[in-house]
Amino acid sequence: MNRFLCSAVLAVVLVACSASPEPVAPAPPKVGVLTMVPTTVAVQQELVGRLAPFRSADVRARVPGVLERRVYREGSDVAEGDELFRIDPAQLQAALGSASGAEAQARANAANAKSAADRARQLAPTSFISRSDLDNALAAERSAEAALQAARAATRSAQINLGYATVRAPIAGRAGKQQVTEGALVGQGEATLLTTVDQIDPLYVNFSMSAEDFSRIRAMPLERDAGAGRVEIVLPDGRVHDQSATLDFSGDVVDPATGAVQLRAILPNPERRLLPGVYVTLRATLGQQAGVFLVPQAAVLRDANTAYVLVAGEGDKVVRKVIRTERAQAGQWVVSEGLAPGDRVIVSGVPKARPDAVVTPVPWTPDATPDSPARPPAGAAQAAIPGTGTGAATPAAPASNDDRD
Template identity: 55%
Template sequence: MIAPLRTLALTCAVALALTACKKEEQQAPPPPEVGVIEAKPQTLPLQRELVGRLSPFRSADVRARVPGVLLKRVYQEGSDVKEGQVLFLIDPAPLRAALNASQAELASAQATAANAKAAANRARSLAPQAYVSKSDLDAAEATERTAAAAVQQAQASLASARINLGYAEVRSPISGRAGKQQVTEGALVGQGDVTLLTTVDQLDPLYVNFSMSVDELTQMRAAQAKGALALSGDGKSTVQVKLADGTVYDQPGTLDFSSTTVDPATGAVSLRAVLPNPQQILLPGAFVSFQATLGERNNAYLVPLQALQRDTTGGYVLVVGKDGKVARKNVKSEGQQGSNWLVSGGLDAGDQVIVAGVQKVKEGEPAKAAPWNPAAGNGNGQAPAGAAPAGAAPAAAAKPDAAAAPADAASATSDAAPAAEPNKQ
């Protein structure tokens, strides 16, 4: 009777022990620790990485405006010239002869006008005594007026001849850098058409021509109307060009033109900026990449790159709420600034945005928030390899006991082995 009772008690004890072990196994693990930053609204520059093409500030074609034989090129190709500087010489002999002919025509017209005026004055003095008829007086006065008009016509022809003679010296219309000679000496120029001789480009400043999609430009203007976007402090948008070697050009440019129409072929709007080029490092025709500061974004947030996730619905971040649980927030980003995303919508001031440990948490589950330290470990806010994570001290303390257990078992086995050998025999 006693033996069954002992067996029953032993069975109950074993069952209680197994139940206690299961409860320990079913205990939930501690919430994962994540690195977070506090979302703080800021006024940040709205910047875009764009590509544009350089063009001269002014470009003038130097052409032969009168017919003649090109005698000489006066300037050096590729050199800087001043406005009004002589670049080419055209044979002036035919033009000078035309000027002399115009002068002779003017002298003849002036002599005819003087004779006509004298005849008209004589007729007007005799008319009161009826010594000349009314028709003769009218004819004399008409001849006088015609002679005066002929003088004016001859004067205009003389002025035109002087202008054409001046065109024999082809001058630069603007200051800038003169290009390659297009016509050699001895060629007949200006015969039937206006011959291109060379081109002069003004290289300081330069234009940066680029384009933006109409959707992006419309969104920017809508944000500006709502007060979410404002111009920079001086009221102008600026551009900062990057050179081919990766360095930043030391002269910032200023946006000065925005087209009012959309290119139907590309769906983009043309824009232009003025870029100083005092040392003439940049040359027209080259493509350049630049950072355009198009205004200031109000109530924006900077979020590290690794904190922003994307899926089929768009960009989102995970935050630790006031209840200690992870929540998702869909956000709207306005582009990258350095190692951060500029977020313009979806966040609230004070949100604890998860930066490190995003892969360890799930939406709706608890998480332990700690300030994110970019310098810790590998730069993602996690502890270095081999360091004990927070809350792991008890487990670390239990390791020596676990390690000692095999040693005790081994010693017990070694002690028991000799005693077992006589039995084997």
């Protein structure tokens, strides 16, 4: 009997050991998602421009003579009308004296002619003077008056030329290097260049944009009043200049040599730290685009034809959505079509997601992974595009405790 019981127990144990456990289905993979919220972003273009003076005037010798001295200090700021050079005035003074003497003679001749004409007018009614003599007297008076006017003009011209012996700044700005040394003969046959004065407050920023980009931006339904035309200047050392430029000129002609459209902005330069001729990187705001979505670049995938994203849809099932990307901006893609408010775009863990597969969505932040999601502090916002004042998107709703398991 004992032997029979032992055999039965052994058989039960062997059957129990030979039965395999039921396989356990793997848990859906965790992915980081970002809930899409439509926002308004600034339409910006990063371009390269060159600084140029607001006004630039060549200072030239307008009268012939020997350059006596330079009055200003090279590279200094001068005001309009400040004396810069002096030209030997001796020859010009002599010319003025000669013109003044000719004017005095013309004035005397005019006075004599007027007296003769007045006598002829008095005698004309009495028939003591012929009509021919009267006409001659009146003609002499008119000729003498004309000669006097010419003499006065010659004197005024000589005075002006003498004034040009003192060369003054035509505009306010920074005077450049002296081009001619003292003792040189200037203004002989041509207006000799002496120096250049550049107004560097404000400055012009000259840059260009491809005709394709220019046409595309003009065709966008943009809000032109909200910050449009603002240009930030990035200096060669990477710093952003504390003064912003304002777009003031936009050409409508495409340069056939470059295929680009010329643009220009005005940049305040009160401390005169920036100098003309420097190449700078600029960030031009051309308007505000409303109703778009900002998607991290890691979430945007591409195939041979389109760009698309993976979305955690109804029942946490992965859905493929084709999108239209406008441009990259601040590490994100600006998406104008293909997404709807509330879509949960998969940003991290994308390789684990497959269309129609079920996933476990958890909130995504830039410094988090799907396995260790980091939630932002209460009240914190996503990084905003400069100039918009709005966040890119808000995180998805926190996952339940069951999902986190």
